[in-house]
Amino acid sequence: MHRRAFIASGLTALLAADAARAVSPRGPAFDPVVVRTRADVMPGELHVLPSAYMLYWTMPGGTAMRYRCGVGRPGLYESGEFFVGAKKEWPSWTPTPEMIERDPAAYKQYEDGMPGGVDNPLGARALYLFEPGRGDTxxxxxxxxxxxxxxxxxxxxxxxxxxxxxxxxxERVPLKARVVLHPKTI
Known part of the structure; x- marks a missing residue:
């Protein structure tokens, strides 16, 4: 097994065990909370566990901040390793050509973009995921x-x-932070 895949699968198992303890999709059980991780988990990384709908920001001392998240629909979620290449407050949003092609009734009206604000689907902040050699994903x-x-x-x-x-x-995540979107397991 490739070393990165082995490390990622071990971290997935570690963090998934935490996610499995949560019992309700809404409410205080899913408020952001500090959870324990193994001491050897690298701090300063984001990990998304799509099957558990959890996002973790790893911190020093074997801890992580856990957030409940939503993820991509079947066939649109892309697992892999990325880095934060840009950060924006109240970002503007433009649907991709693929989004417009999939659902023109929903997205064609925004092909020239939508300014940031409370009605924008990207919300209050966005972390932009990049890959070396590919740039903005x-x-x-x-x-x-x-x-x-x-x-x-x-x-x-x-x-x-x-x-x-x-x-x-x-506020916690710096530019260039490593991001792992783990594969779906269910």
Whole structure:
């Protein structure tokens, strides 16, 4: 097994065990909370566990901040390793050509973009995911103006958390931070 895949699968198992203890898709059980990790988990990384709808910001001392998230719909979620290449407050949003092609009734009206604000689907903040050699992947970890979508797979590939939580996460995560979007396991 490739070393990175082995490390990622071990971290997935570690963090998934925490996510399995949560019993309700809504409410205080999913408020951001500090959880324990193995001491050897590298601090300063984001990990999304799509099957558990959890996002972790790893911190020193074997801890992580856990956030409940929403993820991409089947066929649109892209696992892999990325880095935060840009950060924006109240970002503007433009649907990709693929989004417009998939659902022109929903997205064609925004092909020239939508300014940032409370009605914008990227919410209050966005972390832009990049890959070396590829640049911007058009994947984001962002806020949402639809908090009822947290804990579900409804997006066009991005991970989302509620606006208050993305403001908190945005302050914690520096540019160039490593991001792992783990494969779906269910």
């Amino acid at each position: 058009f994947l984001r970890i962002h806020g949402t103006n639809a908090p009822n979508t947290i804990g579900s797979a409804v997006s066009n590939g991005c991970a989302r958390i509620i606006n208050d939580e993305i403001v908190d996460l945005y």
